[in-house]
Amino acid sequence: MSYVLGLDLGTSSLKGLLFRQDGVLVGEASADYPLLTPQAGYSEQNPAEWRQAAHKVLKTLVSEHEEIKKELVGISFSGQMHSLVLLDESNEVIRPAILWNDVRTTKQCREIMETAGDRILNITKNVALEGFTLPKILWVQENEPENWSKVQHMMLPKDYLSFWLTGKYSMDYSDAAGTLLLDVENKCWSTEILSTFSIPQEILPTLYESSGEVGVITEALKKEFGFEQDVKIYAGGADNACAALASGIIQEGAGMVSIGTSGVFLSFEQSDKVNYNGKLHLFSHAVKDKVYSMGVTLAAGNSLSWYRDTFAPTLDFGELLKDVGTVKPGSDGLLFTPYIVGERTPHTDSQIRGSFIGMDTHHRLPHFGRSVLEGITFSLKDSQEMMETTAKRTFTKIVSVGGGAKNPDWLQMQADIFDSTIVTLTTEQGPGMGAAMLAAVGSGLFPDVNSCVGTFVSYDKEIVPIQENVAAYKKIYEIYKQVYGATADICHQLAEIR
Structure with missing residues (x-):
């Protein structure tokens, strides 16, 4: 062996x-x-x-x-x-x-x-x-x-x-x-x-x-x-690139959403001829002669950690989010923008800051928790939308890895907001597995990356969009996209005071 x-x-x-x-x-x-x-x-x-x-x-x-x-x-x-x-x-x-x-x-x-x-x-x-x-x-x-x-x-x-x-x-x-x-x-x-x-x-x-x-x-x-x-x-x-390989992102229509401290929405690209004018990163893939595009949310999991540490420091994440599924899409009119350390995609702005919009007296911890998850996902959808409009990309599946793949309610939000089937990995080993796969291909154990992916990568859960939620989120996302423009100047003025 x-x-x-x-x-x-x-x-x-x-x-x-x-x-x-x-x-x-x-x-x-x-x-x-x-x-x-x-x-x-x-x-x-x-x-x-x-x-x-x-x-x-x-x-x-x-x-x-x-x-x-x-x-x-x-x-x-x-x-x-x-x-x-x-x-x-x-x-x-x-x-x-x-x-x-x-x-x-x-x-x-x-x-x-x-x-x-x-x-x-x-x-x-x-x-x-x-x-x-x-x-x-x-x-x-x-x-x-x-x-x-x-x-x-x-x-x-x-x-x-x-x-x-x-x-x-x-x-x-x-x-x-x-x-x-x-x-x-x-x-x-x-x-x-x-x-x-x-x-x-x-x-x-x-x-x-x-x-x-x-x-x-x-x-x-x-x-x-x-x-x-x-x-x-x-x-x-x-x-x-290695994380994408370890998630099986090696063909058109495949995307990956990765939620760690920051967040990434990544798409396989057949050719480097696609032109995002610098609004998305475009990098060479670990797969020969292929590329991938990528947008970044600077504070994805970091927003959730900040929220927990600030508002419920005694709760673990399971307790903090256990009731978010009881709240309807849109968090009863509460929006969160995850710009707590600035933002990368689509707003390259080091001075923008996050916000809760629409708070009123009936909002409780589950509303805020769900709005944070939705806001992180909306921010990642900004990248997906650019891929769909600029490169005419259609996502047949999106592989969810990292923190966003560990909560079933959040996975359903991703399916509904991205309007795409979400899949998770049976075992998630990340970039290190992608590196091992490259050694396996290079050493001739496999003739190509396709056969290597077939052996190394296996999928577990499949989460399908709920069309009623998809329709609701389309309206809410259009409102979300207005928040940056409405708050940017205020945040920049506050930055001068800081």
Whole structure:
């Protein structure tokens, strides 16, 4: 029996998932690492902590599953997107990695768009936002020239682990698409963008397909972990691309809604020719030559956590939401907008803030709880609506993962608001499983991703829209869409006071 390992490098921890070739999960291990916040708006991590976490996870899995010393055929990765890792000529880390959720680069984003905004959008299919990698590079150029002068290699977090395991510099197309440096159509680094912003192409890694073989584990690490055979290392993919793969989002009409701290509405796209004019992200998929579009709600699960912590801190989520099903769609005239930390899609607005609209004396905890769930889902529907109107997308199924898949009332709301059949996964392992699947395809255990998905991915619940609720939500959603315009100026004035 052959085994594959997926390493998922997240923002707070690294998780390793060990699968048999028949798609059965046989082992898992994780290790945490700290988040560094040297000042407000800064978010950093020390790449050495990632390497130590990966070492611990591998040691644990090998000790608990001796058979993989002979039968592990491949390792691949999923990882947090955009975060900037810089190495010097000795391959030492120059400074802590600047993470995807770091917001220090507003000035650099403005400079990018003023200098080459149309070309950036045309070449990369995205606009400059604080999360992307290019603004972080410009920040280092402008604020730490002594560090920039040392840079010999640039990579993203998961690629640092690949370098540690193989000694080779690599990046896959799905992660490269989030740097604002990739020519998406031609699948190469954009010489025009690199030249415009004085970035030497020599510092960029070799590009690979997500299931492409980067190399084999070094002899030193092979000996240390006790492997008796060469273990091949595959490039891997961005966390959202791997999550989509692990949810079976590999064909037209398939969508995914993922609700964690933030929320994502993601759609498979057959071609990169679709033009969202930067209002949605468009990234290369982990599936060869395919792309996916994605909208982001900054505070999805975070809105629910804030609501619980503020209004009912003694209740767990099950108790908090147990009566929301007794409230009719629309929460008896109560609307919530989940803009508590600003918003990304469709309103790129760091100063907008959330609101409850329509409160009166008869509203109680279940009304507020349901309105929070509805508001989060309406915000994600904003992305769905753009996909349907711009790309004429029709969703035959939407896979729900994360917190939104754990509550039956919320699942029904999703089906009704999205007006689509919602399905859940039998076992939800997320990006780490997608990474393992890439290793399985790359190693030849499967001829293609379709057959791999057929073995690894299975679906559980299927929730069908209730047409009466669909009709009600269509009216309520039209009202919801008016709230941003009605409150934006007020929120911006309040921001000046803050």
